[in-house]
Amino acid sequence: MSRRTFLRQAGILSGGLLLHHQLMAAYSSRLRQTINIGFIGCGDRGRGLLHVMKDLPEQFKVTAICDILDFRLAQMQKEVSDDVKTYKDHRQLLEDTNVDAVIIATPLNMHYPIAAHALAAGKHVFLEKTMTYNISEAQQLVALSKKHAKQVLQVGHQYRYVPLYFRVKEMIEKGYLGKVTHIDCRWDRNWNWRRPVPDGYTDKQVNWRMYKAYSGGLVAELLSHQIDFVNWAFNTHPDEVMGTGGIDFYKDGRETYDNVQVVLRYNQGNMIGNFGATCANAREGYIFKLKGTKGTVSLLVNEGVFYPEPATRKELQTVDGVSGATKIEWNTDGGIPILKEKGKDGTWYALKDFHKCITEKQIPASNVITGATTAVCVHLANDAAYAHSVRQWKPAFNFST
Amino acid sequence: MRCLTVICLLLVVAAVRPAPKKAWRLQGFAQGTTWHITYYSTDSILSFQSIDSTLQQLDSSLSIYKPYSRISRFNDASDCIESDIHLSNVVEAALQTYAATNGIFDITIYPVVQAWGFGTKKVTELPDSFMIQQLRACVNSRYLSFRGSRLCKQQPCVKIDVNGIAQGYSVDVLADLLEQRGITDYIIELGGEIRLRGRKYPGGEKMQIGIEAPGDNEFQPAMLQQVIAPGDGAITTSGSYRKFYESDGKKITHIIDARTGYPVQNQLISVTVLAKKAITADAYDNALMAMGLKQAFAFLQHHPELEAYFIYRKQDGSIADTGTAGFEKWKIVE
Structure with a gap:
């Protein structure tokens, strides 16, 4: 490696703390226009999005909320102003002319029908991940979105907006990791992944993630984030998906697996991705490791460390010291922290992008095409896992604008 | 017999030859x-x-973030306090720099620095000219004096901040500690302030220092601009490109010109200073930042003990660099 290359490469690790400004510049609208928002789905994710949105009062004003469950609606109502309209039927909310855009944060099986209604009603859509429940809905939504080209459809894969993950993508693109051949992801917990069911409600209404008719389980709700990141960062998709799993510990009537492992083979990318989750061990919790010939990136949700391979380490240590306001900092375990300043939550930048795309008529970083690609991956992964088999990518899954 | 003598001699030589030096890192x-x-x-x-204990000791003396530190006690006092060795050394060096720079470097600037939001407390709004004028009544290193081992101020409102010099001093204290242990080849770095001596072993190569610079625009990550092999001495860098915030489209940097009470606004992005000791380099890097390129070069002509390297923004917005003749000699050419 020449000194010049080294100098450039050391820079990305030693500095780059202005990433917040970088993301701000990318996702801030030039236009001052407040978008009226209707929330469809007032569960945990809906309320989480509401909290972030409260940080952006110039961009958004919540004018309506909707949930079919009374207790959810009541919870959300406490957190918005009194003049916000409440609905139990999303179609009524969509008729409200005081709503410019909707946030859809419902069980997965309702993503497509509600998004389709919202587009037909002329609303911009922020649709939570995973984009759709199955492949045909993904294909239909892509087609539908093309018909409504003036309306924004953004998908809630917010890793594309998290400063840390943004930086890691940059590291991959600049060849920092060398050739990445292996990716390991886990999202483990040691509890039943259930929510308490209030009196008068059914388990299916509250714990819809346990039932196949409503949800894609752990793969759709959790691993889809990392699957989407790999698609994005390497500009690729898997060609072959293997899966297995079971209801191995919580034999409580659930239908979706509490223990699952899928292996994604990326032929063009020459990579293997292992994505797994269990509800019966929390030791490792969240793991996301990208392993390349020059080094490994090990990511937590908000922290990342780069572990250079021995040859790379030598190159990085060609200078003995650095004078300046910042510098490469080595951990005691031989790693280099990737981002010292955490920036804001990815959802914050994602909502900024949503606002920018509506006001400046642009396509969001996480859009219907990228959302459809990841939805297909998730569906193939679940299909493979439930069948204990292998699924192949088909040309029909290659979406384009 | 002669053969035996030679063998014996060889054995003796082998026995007394010291083991090769190698790198130890902390x-x-x-x-x-x-x-x-x-x-x-x-x-x-x-x-x-x-x-670690040496650095903690320095902190207990010089940190404005520690309410019990010697410096905090001085700032809270209305006239004099009993100084200690570190505070005395740093204040004496600061007073010398104050004189040499005609007041550009002034540790009594602290109340103004705090008003701009770079002190220990956050500020909700920027100071206006009236406030700056009022605060400047307490800013003047002439208000400081030593009475024996006591450090005194002429007015109770005088407060000092040695942040611009304490890191360099700390590096020197650590260098003294190493030299007392007989270590003659080392590099010490604290927050980007560096002191080095000797060579690297086992190979005996010169030590190389990278100088960090900002990218082409403020959204780019920083990168290393130069690599130098300066031999024995100290290197520190002061820059406006990292510690700043923006207010109404204006960059407010942490470097305050003590003569005006306002953040420095000139073409300089960073200044790297080479000197024998880190306290010297550290004291002058901020002062040179405040001077601007032209005045800084004029100043350096009268200070052969200092070498400097500047990164600055040209009128057309592009970034350029320049250094003193002495600095150029240390550069490692690709």
Whole structure:
């Protein structure tokens, strides 16, 4: 490696703390226009999005909320102003002319029908991940979105907006990791992944993630984030998906697996991705490791460390010291922290992008095409896992604008 | 017999030849940043503990973030306090720099620095000209004096901040500690302030120092601009490109011109200073930043003990660099 290359490469690790400004510049609208928002789905994710949105009062004003469950609606109502309209039927909310855009944060099986209604009603859509429940809905939504080209459809894969993950993508693109051949992801917990069911409600209404008719389980709700990141960062998709799993510990009537492992083979990318989750061990919790010939990136949700391979380490240590306001900092375990300043939550930048795309008529970083690609991956992964088999990518899954 | 003598001699020589020197590394956190020490010796002769406790001792003397520190007690006092060795050394050096720079470097600037939001407390709004004028009544290093071992101020409102010089001083204190242990080949770095001596072993190569610079625009990550091999001495860098915030489209940097009470606004992005001691380099890097390029070069003509390297923004917005003749000699050409 020449000194010049080294100098450039050391820079990305030693500095780059202005990433917040970088993301701000990318996702801030030039236009001052407040978008009226209707929330469809007032569960945990809906309320989480509401909290972030409260940080952006110039961009958004919540004018309506909707949930079919009374207790959810009541919870959300406490957190918005009194003049916000409440609905139990999303179609009524969509008729409200005081709503410019909707946030859809419902069980997965309702993503497509509600998004389709919202587009037909002329609303911009922020649709939570995973984009759709199955492949045909993904294909239909892509087609539908093309018909409504003036309306924004953004998908809630917010890793594309998290400063840390943004930086890691940059590291991959600049060849920092060398050739990445292996990716390991886990999202483990040691509890039943259930929510308490209030009196008068059914388990299916509250714990819809346990039932196949409503949800894609752990793969759709959790691993889809990392699957989407790999698609994005390497500009690729898997060609072959293997899966297995079971209801191995919580034999409580659930239908979706509490223990699952899928292996994604990326032929063009020459990579293997292992994505797994269990509800019966929390030791490792969240793991996301990208392993390349020059080094490994090990990511937590908000922290990342780069572990250079021995040859790379030598190159990085060609200078003995650095004078300046910042510098490469080595951990005691031989790693280099990737981002010292955490920036804001990815959802914050994602909502900024949503606002920018509506006001400046642009396509969001996480859009219907990228959302459809990841939805297909998730569906193939679940299909493979439930069948204990292998699924192949088909040309029909290659979406384009 | 002669043969035996030769063998005996060879054996003796082999026995007394010292083991080759190798690198020993220590690192930790102090003064809100990280420190790294690499020294070259045959054996490990320096403990983490000895460095850590020395840095803690310095903090208890010089940190404005520690309410019990000697400096905080001075700032809270209405006239004099009993100084200690570190505070005395740093204030004496600061007073010399104050005189040499005609008041550009002034540790009594602290109340103004605090008003701009770079002190220990956050500020909700920027100071206006009236407030700056009022605060400047307390700013003048002439208000400081030593009475024996006591450090005194002429007015109760005088407060000092030695942040611009304490890190460099700390590096010197650590260098003294290493030299007392007989270490002659080392590099010490604390928050980007560096002191080095000797060479690297086992190979005997010169040590190389990278100088960090900002990218082409403020959204780009920083990169290393130069690599130098300066030999024995100290290197520090002061820059406006990292510690700043924006207010109404204006960049407010942490470097305040003591003569005006306002943040420095000139073409300089960073200044790297080479000197014999880190306290000297550290004291002058901020002053040179405040002077601007032209005045800084004029100043350096009268200070052959200093070498400097500047990164600055040209009128057309592009970034350029320049250094003193002495600095150019240390540059490693690709």
